[in-house]
Amino acid sequence: MHEDGGVPLRPRERIISTARDLFRKHGIRGVGVDTIAEAAGTNKMTLYRHFGSKDDLIIACLRDVASEVDEIWIRFDREYADDPLGELGAWVRVGAECVLDDGRGCDLANAAVELAESDHPARHVIEEFKRDQRNRLTKLCRRAGIAKADLLADTLTLLLEGARVSRQSAGIEGPSARFIAIGEAVIAAFAGEGQARKHSRLSRSTSRQGEGAAIVSPRGGARRVTVEHAR
Amino acid sequence: MHEDGGVPLRPRERIISTARDLFRKHGIRGVGVDTIAEAAGTNKMTLYRHFGSKDDLIIACLRDVASEVDEIWIRFDREYADDPLGELGAWVRVGAECVLDDGRGCDLANAAVELAESDHPARHVIEEFKRDQRNRLTKLCRRAGIAKADLLADTLTLLLEGARVSRQSAGIEGPSARFIAIGEAVIAAFAGEGQARKHSRLSRSTSRQGEGAAIVSPRGGARRVTVEHAR
DNA sequence: CGATAATGTTACAGACCGGTCACACCCTGT
DNA sequence: ACAGGGTGTGACCGGTCTGTAACATTATCG
Numbered sequence: 001m002h003e004d005g006g007v008p009l010r011p012r013e014r015i016i017s018t019a020r021d022l023f024r025k026h027g028i029r030g031v032g033v034d035t036i037a038e039a040a041g042t043n044k045m046t047l048y049r050h051f052g053s054k055d056d057l058i059i060a061c062l063r064d065v066a067s068e069v070d071e072i073w074i075r076f077d078r079e080y081a082d083d084p085l086g087e088l089g090a091w092v093r094v095g096a097e098c099v100l101d102d103g104r105g106c107d108l109a110n111a112a113v114e115l116a117e118s119d120h121p122a123r124h125v126i127e128e129f130k131r132d133q134r135n136r137l138t139k140l141c142r143r144a145g146i147a148k149a150d151l152l153a154d155t156l157t158l159l160l161e162g163a164r165v166s167r168q169s170a171g172i173e174g175p176s177a178r179f180i181a182i183g184e185a186v187i188a189a190f191a192g193e194g195q196a197r198k199h200s201r202l203s204r205s206t207s208r209q210g211e212g213a214a215i216v217s218p219r220g221g222a223r224r225v226t227v228e229h230a231r
Numbered sequence: 232m233h234e235d236g237g238v239p240l241r242p243r244e245r246i247i248s249t250a251r252d253l254f255r256k257h258g259i260r261g262v263g264v265d266t267i268a269e270a271a272g273t274n275k276m277t278l279y280r281h282f283g284s285k286d287d288l289i290i291a292c293l294r295d296v297a298s299e300v301d302e303i304w305i306r307f308d309r310e311y312a313d314d315p316l317g318e319l320g321a322w323v324r325v326g327a328e329c330v331l332d333d334g335r336g337c338d339l340a341n342a343a344v345e346l347a348e349s350d351h352p353a354r355h356v357i358e359e360f361k362r363d364q365r366n367r368l369t370k371l372c373r374r375a376g377i378a379k380a381d382l383l384a385d386t387l388t389l390l391l392e393g394a395r396v397s398r399q400s401a402g403i404e405g406p407s408a409r410f411i412a413i414g415e416a417v418i419a420a421f422a423g424e425g426q427a428r429k430h431s432r433l434s435r436s437t438s439r440q441g442e443g444a445a446i447v448s449p450r451g452g453a454r455r456v457t458v459e460h461a462r
Numbered sequence: 463c464g465a466t467a468a469t470g471t472t473a474c475a476g477a478c479c480g481g482t483c484a485c486a487c488c489c490t491g492t
Numbered sequence: 493a494c495a496g497g498g499t500g501t502g503a504c505c506g507g508t509c510t511g512t513a514a515c516a517t518t519a520t521c522g
Binding site for chain 3: 494495496497498501502503506507508509510512513516517518519520522
């Protein structure tokens with residue numbers, strides 16, 4: 001710790017990194033500034049010289065998380081520039097990694113749970129982040145030629161958000177374990193429905209889903225499904 | 232407050248009820264026992280005579296929530312005894328009500344986020360509750376003749392859990408607003424897939440989904456959808 | 463009524479919290 | 493060598509937290 005590739009980090013970076021770690025492990029309200037400063041190899045005074053208050057530090061941490069997620073998006077948009085359906089699959093897989101990871105969900109969502117006060121300054125960061133994620137995912141779905149792009153984006157968002165929170169309360173063997181299979185099945189269903197289907201390269205998916213996907217036939221290949229509408 | 236149908240509640244019940252309310256509003260760590268006692272019209276000493284510690288009170292509150300949910304299940308299982316698909320639809324609608332409500336998600340899930348310590352005594356209650364919910368929903372799906380009952384149950388679980396947590400971070404206009412439409416579409420897709428389909432009475436649904444559902448045709452009636460499997 | 467249990471009141475302990483002050487230190491650039 | 497900015501140290505403030513002690517008061521019920 002306290003350095004990044006041999007280059008020793010300055011107090012500010014160390015504090016943010018340490019705070020993110022401790023907030024994640026023990027919850028924002030479960031760790032004090034003194035503990036953070038000490039764990040970061042510095043002291044409370046220096047912490048308060050960089051961040052005027054604990055709330056400021058919280059906000060800085062959340063922004064830090066958000067910017068890391070943004071970088072992933074930028075990298076993905078470049079790597080899958082001409083394969084939006086492949087990018088959608090990658091989104092599911094990286095989401096699944098987040099679900100596993102250390103089992104402590106999304107830092108931003110957790111912060112929203114913990115900082116219940118509706119006027120807490122950190123809520124701006126959280127809401128802006130979630131709005132941004134939604135827009136990005138919707139645009140990706142649109143680029144992938146999905147007819148109901150916004151509906152697929154919201155479905156995937158709910159599934160991932162649910163997987164990450166369920167992982168915390170229902171354990172690693174709980175419903176969140178099926179996230180990949182469910183996510184890929186939903187994408188396939190939406191991609192198959194519209195008349196669009198420009199690039200149907202989802203087959204590039206490296207998914208090892210031993211688990212049969214919902215609507216999708218477990219034996220592979222195309223298949224027809226009859227659905228009755230409820231009204 | 233402090234009474235239930237004219238019958239004045241005893242301190243113990245008042246404390247639990249008040250604590251549930253305040254925990255929900257401000258988070259478990261965001262409210263102290265003194266505040267709870269006073270808001271319940273009693274004092275800290277009486278609180279500690281009924282609950283040996285704050286953790287004990289937390290556990291009692293979570294059990295109280297869990298037992299209320301159980302009662303809903305029991306009522307539903309009776310009301311929809313011969314219409315499991317209808318019960319599934321009702322499950323979605325009551326879930327949507329929970330999403331709206333006050334926008335503070337599931338108390339049990341929130342507690343899991345806030346009480347990060349893996350050995351916290353309340354975690355037993357949370358995990359048992361979530362396991363129970365999963366089993367109940369899976370059994371209901373099976374009774375409804377769904378082929379992949381457990382997969383539908385987990386999908387719906389993730390969607391609801393996601394909707395409730397997303398509501399807190401992305402607001403009421405966020406992805407959670409589509410929960411009903413998505414949930415009903417998923418149920419329809421799963422119900423349509425299997426060869427079973429004993430009672431296809433989902434049409435009883437009172438859904439006013441102005442929003443077109445994913446796989447389901449917006450114009451109603453039966454419709455065919457071709458799905459390609461990804462592998 | 464009288465005994466007993468449940469509840470209310472006040473004060474306090476001990477720990478921890480976020481945040482500040484004054485001052486010493488050290489490193490860097492000139 | 494010097495100056496100045498970033499940093500470390502320890503003490504401290506006022507507040508809040510969980511939890512307890514001792515005692516007064518009120519309900520309950522035979």
